[in-house]
Structures are given as structure tokens and as C-alpha cells.
Amino acid sequence: MTFDMIGIAGSALTVHRKWLDAVSDNLANMNNASATSGPAFQARYVEAAEGSQGSGVYVKSTQLGNAEGRIVYQPDHPLADANGNVKYPDIDLAEQMGALIIAQRGYQANAQVVDRARETYMAALEIGRS
Amino acid sequence: MTVAPIAPVQGVLPTSYVAGVGTAPVAGTDGSAFATSLTGAVDNLQQLQSTSNQLAVSAVTGNLDDIHNATLAATRAQVTLELMATMRNKGVDAFNEIMRMQA
Secondary structure (H helix, E strand, O other): OOOHHHHHHHHHHHHHHHHHHHHHHHHHOOOOOEOOOOOOOOOEEEEEEEOHHHOOEEEEEEEEOOOOOEEEEOOOOOOOOOOOEEEEOOOOHHHHHHHHHHHHHHHHHHHHHHHHHHHHHHHHHHOOOO | OOOOOOOOOOOOOOOOOOOOOOOOOOOOOOOOHHHHHHHHHHHHHHHHHHHHHHHHHHHHOOOOOOHHHHHHHHHHHHHHHHHHHHHHHHHHHHHHHHHOOOO
């Protein structure tokens, strides 16, 4: 591919965008209560893998987290079972916020790579232009 | 994109006026190599720009998952355009330099 630095950084941008999507989905559903008989909301994690022959990175698959959730005693909740328990997703807010920051910084870093790549190619074109 | 190397300048044919000048001409090509590679580069550039345009339309109509794909295509097309223009200018410069030659 032409100007491969741009393409590689683009693949990383896509991966980080998908990671950000997954984190935002996890945070959005973090407080979903459900009945103890059913599964809790499962956190979504992206699995990134390197592309062949240095072609960047791609999302190999998405993995789902624990469906067991946390059992919380809330007897006045409409979904509470006979023991007064409901289920909340097993998602750690601090962990997700950390992932959010890492994903955002990764995205920004790769956006910088694109800019630097453009500057570099432009510098190459200036060679010999008196 | 692969840009083919610029073809060597055609060998000067020997003259009968000055003995020994240009008696061993460089094996020249048919002279169309530069034109062919330039045309290929223009076609490639056209493709990149049409991709960039399609992605830009998708971006503004909301049919694009990744905004960066549109800006990346635009950047790629821009750099390729610059490369094209530089190559053409170099070719024209070389041509003009040859045209200025005098005996």
C-alpha cells in the first residue's frame, strides 16, 4: 500500500476506536440490575492482534466477561428474588475508566503518527527543491 | 504505488564533425518509459482521490463508522498529489534543460 505509515496508524486508530466503543458500552450498562435467575450484563473486551507482515493491528475478536455478576441485597427492587437479591454486572468502574484513558491516549498517539508521517513524506518531496 | 525509474537519456549519436565524440552511445529505450510511469501515477492518484471523495460523502451523510478513514484517505491523496506534481516538475525541468542545450 502507498505510504504504509499512514495505513498502519489507520489500523491502530480503528482498533482503539473499537476499544473505546467497548468501554463506553460497558460503562453505559454498568448499573443494569437484573433478576438473579438470569445472566447479568457481560462486559465486552476487544482482543487485538498484530497484522501479518507488519501491516498494523486488527481486532481479532471480542470476548465477553463474567455473566455471574454481583449479587446485591435490594429487597425493595422490583426484580428482587425471594431472598431480596438482584444481580448487577461484574464491571469495575475504576478499571473501565483506566481503559478509557489508555484507549484515548492510544488513539491520539496514532493520530500523531499520521501527522508526522505526512510531514515526513512532505519533507522527502522537498529534497532537491532549491 | 510503484514509480518506475526514469528512463536513461537517449545516447547521443556519433557525429562526423568531431572524431571520437559519442562513438559509444548508451543503449537507449524507446523513450516512453517516463510517460508510461507518469500516466500510471496519474491513474493511481485519480483512484485515491475518488476513494477520498466517497469517504468524505459517507462521513457527512453519517454512513461512516470511522471518521479517521476519511481523513486518512484525504491525507494519502494529498501526499500522492504532491509526489505526482513533484515528479512532473522534475520531468519538465529536465526537458527544458535539454532544450536549452546548444552546440
